Amino acid sequence: PTSIAVIGLGQFGSRLAARLSEQGAEVLAIDRSRDIVESIRDKVTHAVALDATDQEALRAAGLADVRAAVVCIGQNFEAITLATVLLKQLGVPRVVARAPSPLAARILSSIGADDIVNPEEEAADRWCHRLVAPRFLSQIEFHEGYSLIEAKAPADWIGRTLTDLHLRAKLGLHVVALKRRRDADDPESPLRIEMPSPSSPLRTGDILVLMGKDEDFARIPQ
Amino acid sequence: PTSIAVIGLGQFGSRLAARLSEQGAEVLAIDRSRDIVESIRDKVTHAVALDATDQEALRAAGLADVRAAVVCIGQNFEAITLATVLLKQLGVPRVVARAPSPLAARILSSIGADDIVNPEEEAADRWCHRLVAPRFLSQIEFHEGYSLIEAKAPADWIGRTLTDLHLRAKLGLHVVALKRRRDADDPESPLRIEMPSPSSPLRTGDILVLMGKDEDFARIPQ
Ligand SMILES: Nc1ncnc2c1ncn2[C@@H]1O[C@H](COP(=O)(O)OP(=O)(O)OP(=O)(O)O)[C@@H](O)[C@H]1O
Ligand SMILES: Nc1ncnc2c1ncn2[C@@H]1O[C@H](COP(=O)(O)OP(=O)(O)OP(=O)(O)O)[C@@H](O)[C@H]1O
Known part of the structure; x- marks a missing residue:
């Protein structure tokens, strides 16, 4: 089964996590807000509250074992960038990063993001x-x-x-x-x-x- | 020439307004924030700061004469709904409304939105x-x-x-x-x-x- 981590459960992330689960994927949903994590717990395989800029927290939650991770944080470019770098360092084969702008997209690609998504621009x-x-x-x-x-x-x-x-x-x-x-x-x-x-x-x-x-x-x- | 109003200039709205202008459309860009309106002024035909829930302000800015209007406000469902109703009342032939959820989409369609857009869900x-x-x-x-x-x-x-x-x-x-x-x-x-x-x-x-x-x-x- 395909194991996928979704990090950042705003409108985009929470919908992606729920939809992947409906399609039969094993979904690990991550957000730093406990409330948000609780509200999605029943719709996914595992849901964990942690800060995605904390490498040890990511490792402890099993991020090193997922096949793909999608960083869906919207408003904090520093957090998107750091989470992307940490996930590649943990060995995640495919990391999709949300980019708030074309310049951000070039930066994220150069630091290791395998794919870019920008819902509003698309x-x-x-x-x-x-x-x-x-x-x-x-x-x-x-x-x-x-x-x-x-x-x-x-x-x-x-x-x-x-x-x-x-x-x-x-x-x-x-x-x-x-x-x-x-x-x-x-x-x-x-x-x-x-x-x-x-x-x-x-x-x-x-x-x-x-x-x-x-x-x-x-x-x-x- | 095609005249299109874009209401709410967040990530989605500002990109849409700029891209429509690049494609040769006549763009009327609207936002309640003066700063945001100033920053987009050079990229569109007209930019006006006003509250899209104020029918007289919409009429004074010429919204009754556009062929299409896209309501790109993200976080305030009440404002999206009211702006949609007012634009249809002013006679705008095609109103596209941003819906934050499938339920919101059904509500907006039933009150007159001709099309729905939800960037994060798509x-x-x-x-x-x-x-x-x-x-x-x-x-x-x-x-x-x-x-x-x-x-x-x-x-x-x-x-x-x-x-x-x-x-x-x-x-x-x-x-x-x-x-x-x-x-x-x-x-x-x-x-x-x-x-x-x-x-x-x-x-x-x-x-x-x-x-x-x-x-x-x-x-x-x-
Ligand atoms: N460092 C972080 N670690 C884990 N989760 C985070 C971190 N930073 C932000 N988040 C979470 O990411 C989620 C989405 O991010 P944010 O609210 O910044 O984006 P948004 O643009 O509103 O997203 P959307 O358009 O998808 O609704 C939030 O629920 C937030 O708690
Ligand atoms: N009543 C209103 N009249 C005019 N503009 C409005 C009104 N309400 C909100 N806006 C503007 O709409 C823009 C986008 O809305 P908002 O910030 O709520 O959404 P967002 O989800 O962050 O958008 P995006 O995802 O496109 O960045 C903002 O610039 C805001 O000033």
Whole structure:
């Protein structure tokens, strides 16, 4: 079983600890506040109140034996940095550190963090895409310059077939799936995913799931 | 041009406001702290210090004319709720509200929020996937039960071709792209994305970009 330590049980840490437990991982939840540790005790494998900048306390709580540790402290960069260094010194194979800024991220990577997480910055990126190009319901960059995008079918594509639209030839975009309401007239009706048939026409309300280069998505009519 | 108001300039709000501006949107940045408003003034179109629970102050600052408003206040649920209600009353077409919990999300949706954002909870979900299935470098659920996943090629798939592996027939997984290092022996060499050829063998270090049902991904050897 995968043993994971979560250090710092604010909004991010407490949700991560609970969710990992639900997924079957062995979770060691750490926070310096006894009250917070008590409130999470039933949701995780072990919960211990200690200061993560105290190497002996970390060792005594078994941190040297976990496969991965996520430092979810938010507001105290010194504590995040010291906890990261101590966990690597204890031999934890994978340490994920929360970085409050891009500069902090570079510092943490250079002192040994294997991965970085910044919940607020990552949410700001996702929402920027959703607000600036509202036809795009979601955009996920899965490689530099390449994204998966969900786009509502533009008005002038309705009634045309995928073969006829030549999206790959004209725009360099690959349609990987289509989302369509079970009942086309009912906006409350659940969306179902379908593999698109090249010869069936697009309908009002269709959502195209597309892959391609970011610059090619700009050529979809907004 | 798209006019967007960002209310509450903590880590999430200030990054969102700056990023929207970089993308060419007209940004109205709001916070009750004068110092915070001053520090962001150069990065946005307009910055105004006011209390977002004061309807007249919102109207005087021009909130009735924006296309979208994002309420990024973190710690005060009452303020998030009241600001959301007031913005809808002023006629803002799209209001995105930050919810500190799933219950808060339901309340905000029922009082008029068009979209919900919870940066910490969304990061906890993404990291749970990355930690529990480490072969999966990233997993994005783009529809209930369907994901895009990046997976390192398992050892027993190396040297075999995609046609030979029958991923679609056997596992229901569609390989949409392949990431491979420009120089296979150098882990610092940049990853390049390629469209996979069905008859060329997988190499050590290859990363497969796959789409399919979540339950089918569980059948990839970890
Ligand atoms: N040195 C430390 N050792 C252990 N726990 C710590 C330490 N410093 C802070 N914490 C705990 O980390 C938790 C989260 O940190 P903090 O409150 O600084 O961040 P936050 O930005 O509010 O987090 P979130 O956005 O996840 O709610 C708190 O519960 C706090 O008690
Ligand atoms: N009623 C209000 N009107 C305008 N701004 C407000 C109001 N209440 C809070 N704010 C501002 O919202 C900003 C962010 O809120 P807060 O500090 O509560 O959240 P946070 O959880 O620390 O945010 P983040 O995680 O994004 O850093 C602060 O700069 C604060 O001044």
